[in-house]
Amino acid sequence: MKKLMTAEDLTKIVSVSHPVYSPDGKKAVFTKVTVNDKKDDYNIHLWVRDEETEELSQWTFEEGKHYQPVWSKDSRQLAFILQKPKEAPQLALIQCEGGGVRTLTAIPYGVSHPVFSLDGAFIYAAVSLKPSESVHDEKKEERDEFAPAVYDDLTYKADGRGFLDGRFTQIILVNVHSGEIEAVTSGQHHHVNHTLSPCGKWLAYIQSNPQKPYISDVCLRSLEDGTTKKITQSSGAYSTVSFAPNGESLVYIGHEREFQNATFPALWLYDLKEGNVVQLSEMLDMYVGNCMAGDSFMGEANQLPQWTKDSQGFYALVSDQGSTGIYYFSVEGLAYPVRLEAEHITNFSLHPDESKMLLSRLSPVSPSELCEMTLGEADLKQITFEHDEFLKEHVLSVPEPFSFQSKEGVEVHGWFMKPSEMEEGKTYPLILEIHGGPHAMYGYTYFHEFQMLAAEGYAIVYINPHGSHGYGQMFTDHVRGSYGGVDYEDVMQAVDHVLKAYDFLDETRLGVTGGSYGGFMTNWIVGQTDRFRAAVTQRSISNWISFYGISDIGYYFTRWQIEGDIYDSADKLWDRSPLKYVKQVNTPLLILHSDEDYRCPVDQAEQLFVALKELGKDTRLVKFPKASHDLSRSGHPGQRIQRLTFIKDWFREKLK
Template structure:
């Protein structure tokens, strides 16, 4: 007999990500991640699928985390990142056997390895200050009592804490000798690095603008390995990443946008033509975002692939977010684009077979967590080739969500899902919980969501929709929330509740709950300050006061203006009008506040202010703080804390609904 899903079942879920075909197409390296037995961290290992045998074999073992597999150009070696001592380092395994070899010695973390075309060197990333050297015998210890001198707005980052002047720099490793050469030293982060096909230069993204703190851009640059000169390919007005070169070296493909709608702008596909020295956007008129914008809680360490070129140099494949799904699109150099795989699923990674007739995708569906699938690009048929989550699926009651679609107050079509209670019985009435995602520019999708299944197992129905502001439905749709927080988006989610109450007779309109995190936490705070329809609410890592958020969040000083359209000093009254804290006196819904103490994105003071205000007014409120937890607690935080968080949420609704 199948079991109901519990919060604790999170430890059974295994995440399969980052597939990479070997150069001859006979093997696929990928990463398999799960929570360890102590429930205090994650284990991740490199697994290799043999396409001839149809079997997977573990290539790394033990308690160390291993990830980022990259085949050498000749396919005889596999580089990966592992933390086997105090630092993360790059190791290489020979495909004919033997122990993994560390390629270089340094006290600093080396990550994100990329092979040179001749296989003689690797470019990677290292976080360094301008006073640190890769040749240091050991890393300087940080004195926790030493005062922190701050001169930059970018002095902290969520999930990192105080940056202390460290930036990601490019490092070249000579594979034969292990010699290290630092290639960049600008005080900015360098990423998305890749060699040109001739191995003479490295492309990367970085912000080299004069006022990088206030001019939030990421340009594509080209570093010549001969004279170390750097050339900028984009126009210092956008945000770009994910670079790859056509096989003949004529084109560089990359993804990004020119901030026409700030961070609500759709990511597009671009190329730079080196023959004509011309930059072109290939998907200007396509209402699709070329990135994985899905929000979820069971895919650990997903790596979106860079654009993958075809052998004829006439186009490339890229991942896109589209109508509640992620898809693989083909884009030609002439600007023709179409999906080659668009199903009801969340593809979080893919790799193209060298002969281009097959692809390997890592994908999840609403009723099955992430696995690897072999996709025939000619017949479009996909065959599951891993079964790491099969026992979990077979042993538990997993509810398939029903898709819904309705018109909002202004005629805009809203798309979403309803999850029935796990032990639904005809004729019974059940409570309904509204879930609101974060972002706001993210998207719920056709993917397994553990939190929703836990709530359904407790006898709740769950409605989750993509209100205006969500990705996946075009440029105007995603931009619709900017300057209107708590306006049209509020109407959308409230209309979702009205729609399902009117469409499903088993829902009890007197037992409504609401929850969400980040922007979803803001919306939860806003909703209970505007209406008393909900009998219970749980707000997570939320925003309550835009006036203080401006100065305490790692992104507050620009995000507030980008999203609300008002500056703290020019329009403080407007920011207060958008703040749920202003409406705290109206709140009568029992409210549970969950927040991480090391959240630098939505700092814990946002929760403290709301709690103090409500407690002083003698409202029904409870505040739970998670020590050392950052903003991503629900997705990649401490496993035991994640389980406790789920039990706090389901318990609160159980008490009040």
């Protein structure tokens, strides 16, 4: 007899990620992320596939995280980042003929993003340093825990990193043989996502000033004379850069902030000889990259475009209509889908002979697995089978896509999940799930929270309301300045739609939950209607006026998204704040929040909780110590299970 999905089953999910073919095409490395035996952290190990025998073998075994693998040009060395438990991440190396893991650095501030020189004798990497610190320091300076912290900059904290201490990401060069290190960049800018030109003469990277949010530049540094030039004009936000094999051009991903942080990333082609730039994806009203919301995948997020050998085009991820797949783009600006199915591709690697790809793939009924795709063929060949037994022994609810016309006459896309087990003639409660962002996308991916709730006997509805990615730039931008307007109408209309379509739903037992923007929407909904019998708000926003000053992004996010500030439009911010409507809340509300969430700080939860409690409302506050805004996706495994359990128990109690 099959089992029902539980919160604890989260620990059985493996993230299979980051496939990278060796330059000679004989091997491919990939990573596996698993929950460790103590269930208090994650292990990441490197696995290698022999392309001739198709044999899979594990290459790292030590406790800790082994990630960001990169091959030398001759395919004889594999560099990666090794983070042992409670230690800073370091640069490590494996000789492919054997010899085990060799750690190359002992920098107390940690290392990331290895890139080999052409001859394999050096590795470019990144380190975060204060101006007073050096890569040659043997240990971090001990800080007096009672010493005052002094800040002069507007950006002084960041979610997941805490309060900042003046560090900037710099590029370094490490000698593979001697371990000697020299600095490549310096100054009060971050230098990230570096890549080397095929001729070895240029280093391209993204440069940003942390005091100018959403402003970054693509830079080219000459490795011959050390001069640097900016390709972009300090007016947009860019993330990724990749050289063509012939070295004559490069492609980079980003945007000119036409719609602030709601702007779709675009593809830009830069001619190194002529110095001119062309936007390749101008006619493609799609999101270039992966914007899928989920809770069951951990791994590399930065997917480089994969060039063809002739330098006439490349492959890149594209998200559209709830799917994330792969498109081919030519340097002339033509674009077509190579694979865009009802699935979630997180990253991929093109074989050197261009006959096939390895890709990491999730579906609505399977966490990530590695698959091989022969170009020109529709079928995939599954390479890993991490979840076969797990899926065979559990009952799964299969999401059913649907759409409806919004009140503005625009098609809105969503999914409905039936309870995992159903009895004839019985009615079931319905839970509305709302994603964060708001500029993210629900879609064809595995969502463990949804499967757990379906196993508890709930039907689930989730949609991509106005503001979501994946449905065109205007659809995404439409919510800015009107949170709680058309988006509220969309989610309520979705509830109406499924209640009408499925006669086994009990309209008197409705629940709602969401995180971040979805938490804001949950707070907003219970202040506008008594339609829901239970609600769970997670890492939410309740007060835009206080959010402006306490969030790491508050001062610009509020201006861009609510289109107001605390100086001249505080009334508008208050009018959009769920806290204003707290007297109207009659729905029992569970408030879940991370203590070290600097994106939507815990003050937002506490203000809401105090107001509800003072008014005698049915509410409970749960705080997760040492957790960030990213708790549900990559937080402490035990806390992720506890979070799911709190949600399950609240709905079980209130939706009887």
